[in-house]
Amino acid sequence: xxxxxxxxxxxxxxxxxxxxxxxxxxxxxxxxxxxxxxxxxxxxxxxxxxxxxxxxxxxxxxxxxxxxxxxxxxxxxxxxxxxxxxxxxxxxxxxxxxxxxxxxxxxxxxxxxxxxxxxxxxxxxxxxxxxxxxxxxxxxxxxxxxxxxxxxxxxxxxxxxxxxxxxxxxxxxxxxxxxxxxxxxxxxxxxxxxxxxxxxxxxxxxxxxxxxxxxxxxxxxxxxxxxxxxxxxxxxxxxxxxxxxxxxxxxxxxxxxxxxxxxxxxxxxxxxxxxxxxxxxxxxxxxxxxxxxxxxxxxxxxxxxxxxxxxxxxxxxxxxxxxxxxxxxxxxxxxxxxxxxxxxxxxxxxxxxxxxxx
Amino acid sequence: xxxxxxxxxxxxxxxxxxxxxxxxxxxxxxxxxxxxxxxxxxxxxxxxxxxxxxxxxxxxxxxxxxxxxxxxxxxxxxxxxxxxxxxxxxxxxxxxxxxxxxxxxxxxxxxxxxxxxxxxxxxxxxxxxxxxxxxxxxxxxxxxxxxxxxxxxxxxxxxxxxxxxxxxxxxxxxxxxxxxxxxxxxxxxxxxxxxxxxxxxxxxxxxxxxxxxxxxxxxxxxxxxxxxxxxxxxxxx
Numbered sequence: 212x213x214x215x216x217x218x219x220x221x222x223x224x225x226x227x228x229x230x231x232x233x234x235x236x237x238x239x240x241x242x243x244x245x246x247x248x249x250x251x252x253x254x255x256x257x258x259x260x261x262x263x264x265x266x267x268x269x270x271x272x273x274x275x276x277x278x279x280x281x282x283x284x285x286x287x288x289x290x291x292x293x294x295x296x297x298x299x300x301x302x303x304x305x306x307x308x309x310x311x312x313x314x315x316x317x318x319x320x321x322x323x324x325x326x327x328x329x330x331x332x333x334x335x336x337x338x339x340x341x342x343x344x345x346x347x348x349x350x351x352x353x354x355x356x357x358x359x360x361x362x363x364x365x366x367x368x369x370x371x372x373x374x375x376x377x378x379x380x381x382x383x384x385x386x387x388x389x390x391x392x393x394x395x396x397x398x399x400x401x402x403x404x405x406x407x408x409x410x411x412x413x414x415x416x417x418x419x420x421x422x423x424x425x426x427x428x429x430x431x432x433x434x435x436x437x438x439x440x441x442x443x444x445x446x447x448x449x450x451x452x453x454x455x456x457x458x459x460x461x462x463x464x465x466x467x468x469x470x471x472x473x474x475x476x477x478x479x480x481x482x483x484x485x486x487x488x489x490x491x492x493x494x495x496x497x498x499x500x501x502x503x504x505x506x507x508x509x510x511x512x513x514x515x516x517x518x519x520x521x522x523x524x525x526x527x528x529x530x531x532x533x534x535x536x537x538x539x540x541x542x543x544x545x546x547x548x549x550x551x552x553x554x555x556x557x558x559x560x561x562x563x564x565x566x567x568x569x
Numbered sequence: 570x571x572x573x574x575x576x577x578x579x580x581x582x583x584x585x586x587x588x589x590x591x592x593x594x595x596x597x598x599x600x601x602x603x604x605x606x607x608x609x610x611x612x613x614x615x616x617x618x619x620x621x622x623x624x625x626x627x628x629x630x631x632x633x634x635x636x637x638x639x640x641x642x643x644x645x646x647x648x649x650x651x652x653x654x655x656x657x658x659x660x661x662x663x664x665x666x667x668x669x670x671x672x673x674x675x676x677x678x679x680x681x682x683x684x685x686x687x688x689x690x691x692x693x694x695x696x697x698x699x700x701x702x703x704x705x706x707x708x709x710x711x712x713x714x715x716x717x718x719x720x721x722x723x724x725x726x727x728x729x730x731x732x733x734x735x736x737x738x739x740x741x742x743x744x745x746x747x748x749x750x751x752x753x754x755x756x757x758x759x760x761x762x763x764x765x766x767x768x769x770x771x772x773x774x775x776x777x778x779x780x781x782x783x784x785x786x787x788x789x790x791x792x793x794x795x796x797x798x799x800x801x802x803x804x805x806x
Contacts, residue, residue, distance in 0.1 A: 313762055337668065338762035356644070360668055361761035379644045383669045384761035402645045406669050407761065425645035427669065447646050449671065451755075451783055 233261040238287065242268040251276040258282055266290050266310065278302045289313055289335065295320045301327035312358070313338040321347050329353060337361050337381070349373055360384050360404065372396035383407050383427065395419040406430050406449065418442045428453065472514045475501065479512045591621040597628045601635040605653050605661065608770075612658040617772060619681060626683045626770060627744050636687065638800030639663040642764055646670060648796035660774035662795075664756075666691070666765040671757025674731065674783060675791070676749050678775035684745045689758060689765030693745050695734040696753045699786035731783050739767075753781060 237250065247270055254260070257279040263286050270291040277286075278299035286303070289312035296316070300306075301324025309331060316339040325347045333356040334348065341362040348357060349370045357374075360383040367382075369391035374380075378399050384407040395416025402425040410431040417423075418439030425447040433453035468476070478485065479501050487495045501512035591611050598604040607625055611618060633640075639650040640663065647670045653661040666689070674696055684693075734752055739745050747754055758765040779788045795803050 381644070381668070404644075404669060429671070451671075 233259060233282075234264070235260050235262070236264045238264045238266045238268070240268055242270060244269075244271055244274075248274055248276070251279075261285070263287065273297050273300070275299045281305065284308065286310065293320075296322060296325065298322045298324045301325060303328070304330065306331060308333040310335045311339065312336070315340060317341060318343050318345070321345060326350050332356065334358070344368065346370075352376065355379070355399075357381070367391050369393045375399060378402065378422075380404065390414055390417075392416045398422065401425065403427070413437055413440070415439050468513075469515075471497075475514055476512055480510060591618045594621070596621070596624045598625055599630065601631070601652075604629050608653075608655060608659060608661065612655060617681075619772075622681075622683065622770065622772070623744070623746065626685050626768075629685070630742075631685075631687050631768070633688070636663060636766070636768075639665075639797065640766060641665055641797055641802075642667045643796070647672065647758075649794070650800075651795045651798040654774070658773055660769075660771045662769045662771070663687075664767045664769060666756075666758035666767070668761045668764060669758065672755055673791075674753050674755045674781040675778050676753050676781075677747060677771070678778050679749055680775050681770075681772040682747050683770040683772075684739065684747075684756070685768040685770075686739045686741050686743050686745075687766040687768055688741060689760060689763050690741070691739045691765055691767060692736060692757050692759050693739055694736045694755045694757075695747070695751070696755070696781070696783075697732040697734050698752060699729065699731060699781070699788075729786055731781060731786050 235254065240246075242250065242265070247265075247268070251257070251274060257276075258281045260280050261282055261284050263280060263283055266287045267290040270288070270293060273288065273293065273296060275297055277283075277297065280303065282305055283303050284305055285308040286306060287310045289310045291314055293311065293314040293316060296311075300322065304327075306328055307330060309328075310333075312335045316336065318341055320339075329351060330353055331351045332353055334351075334354065335356075335358040336345070337358045338361045341359065341364055344359065344364055344367050346368070348354065350373070352373055352375075354374065354377055356379040357377055358379075358381040360381045362385055364382070364385040364387055367387060367390065371391060371393040374397045376399050377397050379402045380397070380400060381402075381404040383404045387405070387408040387410060390405070390410065390413055392414045393416075394414060395418075397420060399422055400420050401422050403420070403423060404425075404427040406427040407430040410428070411433060413428075413436065415437050417437065420443060423443050424445060426443070426445055427447075427449045429449040430452045433450065475498055477483075478498060485495060485498060497514070501514060504511045504513060594607055594610055595603070598607055604625065608622075611621055611625075639652055641648050641650060642665045644667060647664055647666045650663045650665065651660060652663055653659075655661065674694075684691075731753075737745070756767070776793050777790055778793055780791045781788045797803060
């Protein structure tokens with residue numbers, strides 16, 4: 212069949228660069244698979260297309276011809292009816308942004324070639340039918356934005372340590388009951404959306420997310436939050452529609468302190484002097500690791516053995532947050548709920564001034 | 570509004586004609602620029618005809634292309650994008666709500682607030698102002714001695730949960746209205762798969778309001794800021 216496509220050799224860069232539009236917009240065109248196949252055969256220079264917008268059509272499959280679009284950086288396939296991705300998707304070596312919102316993708320939809328997309332930076336899978344967090348994503352170490360809201364994910368495996376570049380993680384509206392510890396490894400995380408799930412608590416590692424600015428926890432089953440949340444430099448925190456009641460107070464396990472700990476507590480309480488000339492250095496380090504009991508009336512300290520209970524803490528005149536308190540003994544539990552938080556540095560006050568709670 | 574001399578239906582119309590500066594204006598703005606133009610004319614004097622404002626907000630049929638410079642979504646929170654500062658008499662603002670974003674509970678600093686949904690669906694939850702019970706005899710919580718050197722602490726905190734008055738959906742094209750005498754509200758985009766865009770008109774403009782904690786009714790003052798003005802991003806801090 213004769214075609215009038217220009218041959219690559221005859222292509223004059225200076226002439227053609229004005230005419231060629233590296234963005235193809237075929238969104239909202241009611242395209243079905245047959246139309247789409249036809250369309251692909253008519254596109255000139257597919258290997259120069261950088262953005263391909265195909266959202267809001269009626270596509271059930273992505274044809275193999277997609278592999279001709281080797282320069283593709285952004286592929287927009289949201290709001291279609293895709294059930295699977297083709298093997299050829301792995302050949303798109305420049306693909307950085309893959310939008311697949313509102314399709315019919317599920318746990319078996321990704322081909323093994325998906326693992327070849329190591330340069331992928333954004334993947335949007337909102338509104339699909341995943342029951343598990345797609346394990347292929349754990350291998351994509353260049354990901355910066357992961358959108359998985361509104362699926363049917365029930366649990367997260369503890370493999371988040373690879374996501375050191377991820378800045379945005381949306382997991383809202385799933386059925387997640389627990390957040391794994393490895394979430395603390397996501398050192399670049401700025402936005403974490405966990406709303407509308409079945410969460411009761413967060414792992415303590417959450418305090419390591421030093422870049423975190425926005426935390427959505429609304430519509431869950433939170434009764435209390437780990438106190439480490441104070442250390443975050445949050446600007447947005449949503450807690451509405453969680454139980455958050457004092458009635459929850461069911462004190463967690465209390466390990467009886469060891470003799471070593473009791474001796475150390477006494478030394479600290481009575482301010483007995485010590486140094487590495489009088490006792491072994493390892494004991495000096497141990498004594499220096501003492502943590503203060505958060506009961507303001509108690510001057511005590513604890514080491515490994517502490518008592519956890521829920522207490523409402525008022526942050527610089529703002530809202531009461533129910534926090535898990537680490538106290539030196541059950542006797543230190545305060546019964547009053549109207550109590551100022553202890554030992555605030557000005558630093559912490561200014562951190563919370565910007566927090567918008569809702 | 571001008572005074573009504575008696576209660577018959579005819580008289581208010583007559584008075585409106587003589588004193589109402591909006592009587593000659595169109596009530597069907599067909600473009601963004603026309604809406605803004607009508608607003609300026611309606612605000613030409615110091616009197617505001619709120620019914621007219623409500624009419625044009627309801628009748629205005631937006632075309633999304635006009636709003637493009639103000640549509641800016643952020644993954645961490647909703648954005649407020651100032652369209653027109655109305656010579657200080659009103660503020661016309663576009664708010665962009667990404668999936669599942671919502672506001673805190675807030676008041677409106679004695680201003681009128683019109684909210685028109687341009688895209689998506691919002692949920693508006695109205696709350697009653699927190700009250701202090703005045704009818705019961707006072708109840709003693711505690712009686713303690715304060716000795717030399719000891720410190721006592723107290724504050725005025727009210728600790729009752731806030732009372733929901735109403736929860737409604739605001740669909741595309743619909744207009745909601747609130748002011749401080751009606752109550753407080755929270756606006757949220759409940760969808761996890763669709764974004765939402767709303768058009769807000771505040772009369773007069775305000776830059777501070779109070780935000781409220783649903784569980785305890787405690788409130789704090791908050792500064793209200795813009796993400797962009799006239800389509801240009803603002804660097805805040």
